[in-house]
Amino acid sequence: MSEIINNREQQTTTKNKRQEILKQIFKDLHDGKNVKEVKAHFNAFIGNITIDEISQLQHDFGDLSVEEIHRLHAKHTEIFKGSIVEIENTYKPEEQPGHPIHTFKLENQELDKLVNTQLKVHLEEFEKEDSHENILKLLEDINLLLDIDKHYSRKENLIFPYLETYGIFGPTTNMWRINDFIRDAIKDARQKLTSYNGDKRSLIEVINFVIQEVITMIYREENILVPMAINNFTEDEWVKISRESDEIGYCLITPTEVWKPERHAIEEKAISDGYIKMETGILSLKQLELLLNHLPVDLTFIDQDDVVRYFSHGKERIFARTKAVIGRTVQNCHPPRSVHVVEELLADFKAGRKDTENFWIKFRDKYVYIRYFAVRDENGKYMGTLEFTQNIDPIQAIVGEKRIMS
Numbered sequence: 001m002s003e004i005i006n007n008r009e010q011q012t013t014t015k016n017k018r019q020e021i022l023k024q025i026f027k028d029l030h031d032g033k034n035v036k037e038v039k040a041h042f043n044a045f046i047g048n049i050t051i052d053e054i055s056q057l058q059h060d061f062g063d064l065s066v067e068e069i070h071r072l073h074a075k076h077t078e079i080f081k082g083s084i085v086e087i088e089n090t091y092k093p094e095e096q097p098g099h100p101i102h103t104f105k106l107e108n109q110e111l112d113k114l115v116n117t118q119l120k121v122h123l124e125e126f127e128k129e130d131s132h133e134n135i136l137k138l139l140e141d142i143n144l145l146l147d148i149d150k151h152y153s154r155k156e157n158l159i160f161p162y163l164e165t166y167g168i169f170g171p172t173t174n175m176w177r178i179n180d181f182i183r184d185a186i187k188d189a190r191q192k193l194t195s196y197n198g199d200k201r202s203l204i205e206v207i208n209f210v211i212q213e214v215i216t217m218i219y220r221e222e223n224i225l226v227p228m229a230i231n232n233f234t235e236d237e238w239v240k241i242s243r244e245s246d247e248i249g250y251c252l253i254t255p256t257e258v259w260k261p262e263r264h265a266i267e268e269k270a271i272s273d274g275y276i277k278m279e280t281g282i283l284s285l286k287q288l289e290l291l292l293n294h295l296p297v298d299l300t301f302i303d304q305d306d307v308v309r310y311f312s313h314g315k316e317r318i319f320a321r322t323k324a325v326i327g328r329t330v331q332n333c334h335p336p337r338s339v340h341v342v343e344e345l346l347a348d349f350k351a352g353r354k355d356t357e358n359f360w361i362k363f364r365d366k367y368v369y370i371r372y373f374a375v376r377d378e379n380g381k382y383m384g385t386l387e388f389t390q391n392i393d394p395i396q397a398i399v400g401e402k403r404i405m406s
Helices: 002-030 035-045 051-060 066-080 100-128 132-145 148-165 170-194 200-232 235-248 285-294 336-351
Strands: 275-278 281-284 298-303 308-311 356-363 366-376 382-391
Touching: 100 132, 100 148, 100 200, 100 235, 132 170, 132 200, 148 170, 148 200, 148 235, 170 200, 170 336, 275 285, 281 285, 336 366, 336 382
Parallel strands: none
Antiparallel strands: 275 281, 298 308, 298 382, 356 366, 366 382
16 A cells, blocks of 8 residues: 555656646746757657646646737747647547537648648749739638638637636637637738738738648647547537537538437437516516527626626527537636726626626627626626627618508
């Protein structure tokens, strides 16, 4: 027994020492040391690294500024490359057509082909001659690459929430920020192409940045994010992710097969026929859900602890919502760069400084009115926040009168 205890203590000590060395190595990288020098130090003292160690490391450095993440994430990947220990797992979702991971990897294959064998070639042609024809080729590639938003949105709204339930936060926060850098760079490239004024160097720089970042993100997804998910998620969770994926959509592919897990009942039980007695009436659960889903608005409710508890599910949602957000804090449902706005609003509601806040934006082909209401009980105690989102284009188009009898 004493030998077992001693072995465990020794393993714990070794693990702690490795983590301390890793933290120092990446602190050196953050402090500006040469990447090759840091990589050599890593190879000498660490050698191989596990997914769990990467997760812990990203958690330890999870409070980096946006600028730091922008500057360092490619260097992080350079240190990891070729050193990640593969998880031995008999569960092979990438071999199951229709499984979210199988679909995810198919998309990455298409993204890799798009940037490596198409966009790169067209950029080389543009570097030689910035003709109208070569600009159009690049524009067509960049327009295709805009589809990457669906790939990243599924990752952010379906995979990240489940990772967080297992206490894995570092990769999700940092990766979302990097996703946004890539989205912004693609949009910037598109803008420069559509209004090209001869600034060849600037355009080449932004497209090269897009190519490099997309390739790096594919590596990070397949060697860090996907193994983390496979190692933690249950089959039930993968089923839920699969069901929710259609609502967000797919990138550069259209899945042709439906994943049918062997040990899971695909169909959920129908809603209960129970009734809810309220102050002004009684409704069955089915009636209440249908009523809320038929409102010409999107509703989302978060409780007093900032946890998403409900959203309506109408036919034409303005912003995508997936069931994976239920039970997730609202801060983790927004891009990191806009979280401070959410937190300021909630702080005002909780302190009683405000009861409502309104915003209005142009979103795709809609003019969207977004309203937030502090929900309080009969004693004025804060119970949560209701988000009310509506497309007001049809309302703005109203003129004159239309009476019931007309």
